[in-house]
Structures are given as C-alpha cells and as structure tokens.
Amino acid sequence: MHDPASSSHSPAYPAQWKNAALLVIGHGSTENPDSSAPTHAMVDALRERNLFAEVHAAFWKEEASMREALAMINADTVYVVPGFISEGYFTKEIIPRELGIPQGESEATVQGKRLIYSRPVGVHPSMTPLLLKRAREVAGDISPADCTLLIVGHGTGLNTESRLIVEQRAEEIRSSEASFAEVVDTYMEEKPLISDWAEIATKDHVVIVPFFIADGLHSYQDIPVMLGIETEPTAAASQRDVFRNNPYSLRGKTLYYSSAIGTDPSMADVILDLVRDATNTDESIPAPKSPRANQKFLEAKLGSGELTIGQVLVRKTADGEFSLTHVDDRESDSLRAINAHDELRRMTLFDATDEYRPLRSANNLQSGWVVTVPSIDAVLEALDFLYPAAVGVARSQEQGTLPVCEISDKFNRQTGMYHITGLANEEQTEEVVAARCAAHCLKTPLWEQKSKPSSPAAGTNTIPLLCPEACNMLVADARRVVKRDRS
Known part of the structure; x- marks a missing residue:
C-alpha cells in the first residue's frame, strides 16, 4: 500500500x-x-x-x-x-x-x-503515524519518555479478529522511534479494559488515543465516563465549545485525552x-447503461416547475436555478439562505428545539430556510441530504426493481444487543409501528404490504417517501418493548 x-x-x-x-x-x-x-x-x-x-x-x-x-x-x-x-x-x-x-x-x-x-x-499503514500524530498533539511539550500511551479499541466477543489491528498498531508504535515509555492496547469491552487505565499505566503522564473514526458516541461520550473525566455521558462534541480541557488530574495521574483519527484530511x-x-488495472469498466437515471427521474417529476417530497418544496426559479424550502414556507419572503452542503446537512440533523433527528423522514424538519442550487444534479445532492436515497428508492419502486424486506426478516437478522428483537410478537410489532411509523415518520412502509401490488408514485409533481425496510429506530424501539415485556 x-x-x-x-x-x-x-x-x-x-x-x-x-x-x-x-x-x-x-x-x-x-x-x-x-x-x-x-x-x-x-x-x-x-x-x-x-x-x-x-x-x-x-x-x-x-x-x-x-x-x-x-x-x-x-x-x-x-x-x-x-x-x-x-x-x-x-x-x-x-x-x-x-x-x-x-x-x-x-x-x-x-x-x-x-x-x-x-x-x-x-x-492502512498510515494509521500508525496518525495515532502518533494525535498522541503528540495532545501531549504537547511532555516528553514521550515520561508518558504511558494507551490506544483504545472497541473490542467485542462477536469476532476475535476485531482486536488484532489494535494490537498490531500498538506493537508498531512500541517498535518505532516514538520513545513512549510504554504503549498498551486497551478496549471498551475486552481486557485490558480502558476503565482500568490508572492501574495499567505505570507513568504519571498518561496519553489516551481512541482508535475510532469519529468523535461520536464511543470516543466522545462513553470512554470519558470510563476514564472518570465525566460522571455521565455529555452532549455531542459539536454541541460543546471545546473538545476536552486537557490535561486532567485523575487518580493520582495527569491524563491527556485525544480526539479520534477519522477527521484527518x-x-x-x-x-x-x-x-x-x-482495482484490476488490466480490465476496463464499461460506462453506466443509465448514467443519469436518478437525475432524469427527478427532472421528469419537476414537470411544470415544482415538486414536493416529504416536507420539502423544490421549484425552478426565473433565472433557471432551483430553490428548496420547507413546504410551509411557500409564501414566505424572509427565509434564511443556507448553502447546499455543510449548512443544509447540519440543519437536517436537528429539529427546531435542537434535538437530534436520527430519522431524516421524521415529520419535524425545521422551517425558515432556503437553498438555491444551479442544476438538477445539485438538487439531487441536496435531497440526498434531506431524505437520503429517497429519489432513487422512488425510481426503483416505479420500475418494479425495489427490494422490500419484511419486518420479521429485519428483526430476525439482528445480532448482538439487538438479537432479542427477533422475539417480537405481532402485538409488540404493531405497538412499535404505531408509535414510530404512524406517529412520527412521513414514509410509507412497503414492508406492511409486500404481498400487495406496489402503489405508484403519488403524482407527476410529488415524489413519495417510501420505506422498503424497517429503520434502525424501529429496531431499537422493538428491542426496548421486548425487554420491557420480559422483565
């Protein structure tokens, strides 16, 4: 490589x-x-x-x-x-x-x-230099010779190979010229546990680098509790002013906690x-048979110049561009202009009360914004932020090529902590579907009507939000209900 x-x-x-x-x-x-x-x-x-x-x-x-x-x-x-x-x-x-x-x-x-x-x-071999880069950034002027470096992996009993790459990276750092006094691979769910960091580290200065892609649930919320930095999980990294206030004085040692590696350019x-x-460089890859299928489908749906999809209104503008707004803002002339990338994506993540929206098809999309883009390609990209894959799913449905998964099949293929959802009975399934799908989601669940003829798109100027498979929010709901009824 x-x-x-x-x-x-x-x-x-x-x-x-x-x-x-x-x-x-x-x-x-x-x-x-x-x-x-x-x-x-x-x-x-x-x-x-x-x-x-x-x-x-x-x-x-x-x-x-x-x-x-x-x-x-x-x-x-x-x-x-x-x-x-x-x-x-x-x-x-x-x-x-x-x-x-x-x-x-x-x-x-x-x-x-x-x-x-x-x-x-x-x-990839560059992961070892990236881990060292994070360690040096967070340790500052502290000499590596005075530090214990702990690399944190997830660890799991579901696959014994999951920890091998963490062990390998730790060994590569030990064998390098990085000069850390000791380097130890630790884990969230396997021994040696990161929660035992103070006993594992022999040096007074301890540098901890999470070997994760994102500063998400594990590296920013779970591990800090295991370390004793926090007493309970905090808000997400993006909802706080700083990543961490290094260093920390804990359990008689000075601890330096790094961010994850996945944000490196x-x-x-x-x-x-x-x-x-x-890639086999000796073979050619033929051009796509339908290189702009989703764009052409979207263009056809625009018809006379506008369409709705979920809570979004798309319109052609007088100068040949396209505007996207909330359907409730059709007549508003005082909308906040946002870009079609970072700002739009960020807006879709939260509702009006700043609560996280893990389900993009939830019926609580914020209003008061407008996105203006120059082309149908840019419209499709923006819609894939707002309602990921919805345009392609609707096109596949019209063509009769959309795979649909029964809800029982979805539950039965869950593993790990979600394996219990396979025990959900009809009454429990109906409960979670009513609470999640009927009350909060704009999608039509096709898995409830798999044996029935597929319904066509709602109209030339509407792209329906379709659900060919129960979402992970519904799986989480089913797990909670099954556990409740078994306790």
Missing part, C-alpha cells in the same frame, strides 16, 4: 474509475449527531477530486442504509470501502450481509450492479489507496 504521508506529489489514478461509483460505509448513530461527520467529510473530499462517476455514503445506524444505498447509484460498478477500523465483525459479517455480498468474497453482483469490496480504512487518500488495491 502507498502511504499518503510519504509523498508530496499526487499519484496517478486508474482511468476506469471514471465509469465507477465509490460507496463509503460508516457506522452512524441513532444517538450521536457527530458519528457520521467524518464519513461525510471523506465523501465531500473525494467528490472534489472528480475521480469517480459518483461518490456516496451509507451507514449501519443512519440513512442512507446499506440496503437503500444502491438505489442512489447510477453506475453499474461500485467500489465499496468500509470506514471502519478492523477486519472483524462489521466488515466481515454485517456489511457484506447488508449489501448482499457473500461472506468472504470481495466481489458480487447485486441488483444488477458489480460490487467490489475493499479492506477497511483501519488496516489524509483519510481521503487512504480510501483511494484501498480502492487502488481492489
């Missing part, structure tokens, strides 16, 4: 990428708004490179889900890169299962598309390097 930090000039990239799509898979979170931020940042940076026909993100616990992601993509060849640390439970079991790639295979044809599956970002180059490793 090429180390992005080892060269000052940009390497040449395979020309056949121009006919392919790139899909970056992140974990996401139903509880923390920052978990998906590094994945979106990687996608933004890679789009700017203009190396692929299109670049998208999909998530395990956010939208667009992996099962919906292929509907967003026009290209017939898709490189899939897991934005995960280890070759373990998620990258060897969950992601292949969700995308339809046979376990252990690196290629598969799914929904008429050729998927090429790469190794996760955490295996070099992560885009890491992804490109992994795709290069997965």
Whole structure:
C-alpha cells in the first residue's frame, strides 16, 4: 500500500474509475449527531477530486442504509470501502450481509450492479503515524519518555479478529522511534479494559488515543465516563465549545485525552489507496447503461416547475436555478439562505428545539430556510441530504426493481444487543409501528404490504417517501418493548 504521508506529489489514478461509483460505509448513530461527520467529510473530499462517476455514503445506524444505498447509484460498478477500523465483525459479517455480498468474497453482483469490496480504512499503514500524530498533539511539550500511551479499541466477543489491528498498531508504535515509555492496547469491552487505565499505566503522564473514526458516541461520550473525566455521558462534541480541557488530574495521574483519527484530511487518500488495491488495472469498466437515471427521474417529476417530497418544496426559479424550502414556507419572503452542503446537512440533523433527528423522514424538519442550487444534479445532492436515497428508492419502486424486506426478516437478522428483537410478537410489532411509523415518520412502509401490488408514485409533481425496510429506530424501539415485556 502507498502511504499518503510519504509523498508530496499526487499519484496517478486508474482511468476506469471514471465509469465507477465509490460507496463509503460508516457506522452512524441513532444517538450521536457527530458519528457520521467524518464519513461525510471523506465523501465531500473525494467528490472534489472528480475521480469517480459518483461518490456516496451509507451507514449501519443512519440513512442512507446499506440496503437503500444502491438505489442512489447510477453506475453499474461500485467500489465499496468500509470506514471502519478492523477486519472483524462489521466488515466481515454485517456489511457484506447488508449489501448482499457473500461472506468472504470481495466481489458480487447485486441488483444488477458489480460490487467490489475493499479492506477497511483501519488496516492502512498510515494509521500508525496518525495515532502518533494525535498522541503528540495532545501531549504537547511532555516528553514521550515520561508518558504511558494507551490506544483504545472497541473490542467485542462477536469476532476475535476485531482486536488484532489494535494490537498490531500498538506493537508498531512500541517498535518505532516514538520513545513512549510504554504503549498498551486497551478496549471498551475486552481486557485490558480502558476503565482500568490508572492501574495499567505505570507513568504519571498518561496519553489516551481512541482508535475510532469519529468523535461520536464511543470516543466522545462513553470512554470519558470510563476514564472518570465525566460522571455521565455529555452532549455531542459539536454541541460543546471545546473538545476536552486537557490535561486532567485523575487518580493520582495527569491524563491527556485525544480526539479520534477519522477527521484527518489524509483519510481521503487512504480510501483511494484501498480502492487502488481492489482495482484490476488490466480490465476496463464499461460506462453506466443509465448514467443519469436518478437525475432524469427527478427532472421528469419537476414537470411544470415544482415538486414536493416529504416536507420539502423544490421549484425552478426565473433565472433557471432551483430553490428548496420547507413546504410551509411557500409564501414566505424572509427565509434564511443556507448553502447546499455543510449548512443544509447540519440543519437536517436537528429539529427546531435542537434535538437530534436520527430519522431524516421524521415529520419535524425545521422551517425558515432556503437553498438555491444551479442544476438538477445539485438538487439531487441536496435531497440526498434531506431524505437520503429517497429519489432513487422512488425510481426503483416505479420500475418494479425495489427490494422490500419484511419486518420479521429485519428483526430476525439482528445480532448482538439487538438479537432479542427477533422475539417480537405481532402485538409488540404493531405497538412499535404505531408509535414510530404512524406517529412520527412521513414514509410509507412497503414492508406492511409486500404481498400487495406496489402503489405508484403519488403524482407527476410529488415524489413519495417510501420505506422498503424497517429503520434502525424501529429496531431499537422493538428491542426496548421486548425487554420491557420480559422483565
């Protein structure tokens, strides 16, 4: 593998990428708004490179889900890169299962598309220098010789390989010229536990670097409680003024806690390097058979010049551009202009009371804003922030090619802490569907009518929000109800 930090000039990239799509898979979170931020940042940076026909993100616990992601993509060849640390439970079991790639295979044809599956970002050799970079940044002028460095991984009993990459990185740092007095790999859910940090570290200065992609639920909220920095989980990183007030005096030692590594600008180059490793440069990739299918579908739906999708109104402007607003703001002339990237994405994450919106199709989208974009491509990109994959899903539904998953199948394939949802009975399922779907979500659940003929789109000037598979919020609700009734 090429180390992005080892060269000052940009390497040449395979020309056949121009006919392919790139899909970056992140974990996401139903509880923390920052978990998906590094994945979106990687996608933004890679789009700017203009190396692929299109670049998208999909998530395990956010939208667009992996099962919906292929509907967003026009290209017939898709490189899939897991934005995960280890070759373990998620990258060897969950992601292949969700995308339809046979376990252990690196290629598969799914929904008429050729998927090429790469190794996760955490295996790249640049991860060790990145961990050291974070450690040095947070330790400041403290000599490494006076410090214990603890690398924190997740750890899991679900796959014994999950911890191997953390052990490897710790050993590489020990064998380097970094000169830390000691380097120890620790874990959230396996021994040695990070909660025992004060007993593990023999030095008075302790530097802790979380080996995670995002400053999300684990690195920003869970681990600080395990360390004793916080007594209970705090607000997300983006909702506080500073990351951490280093150093901390705890348990007779001075502790320095670092941010995660996934926000480093070099992560885009890491992804490109992994795709290069997965590319057969001796073969050509044919141009997509329908290179602008979703854009053409959206353009047709605009019809006379406007359309609605969920709580969003899209209109052509007099000068040939497009405006997006909340449907309630149709007549308003005092809207706050926001850009179609960071500001729009950030706005979709929170409701009017600043509460996190993990479900983008919830009926509480903020109003009072306007986005103006120059092209139908930019409209589609903006709508994929507002309602991820919704346009592609609606097009697939009209074409009769949209896979639909029964809710019982969704519950039965859950693992780990969510495995219990497979025990949900009909009454419990009806309870959570009524509370979540009917009361709060704008999507039409197709999995409740799988045996019935598919309903067409609502009209030329409307794109319906469709739900081909129960969301992770519903899974979490089902877990809670099943546990409640068993206690």
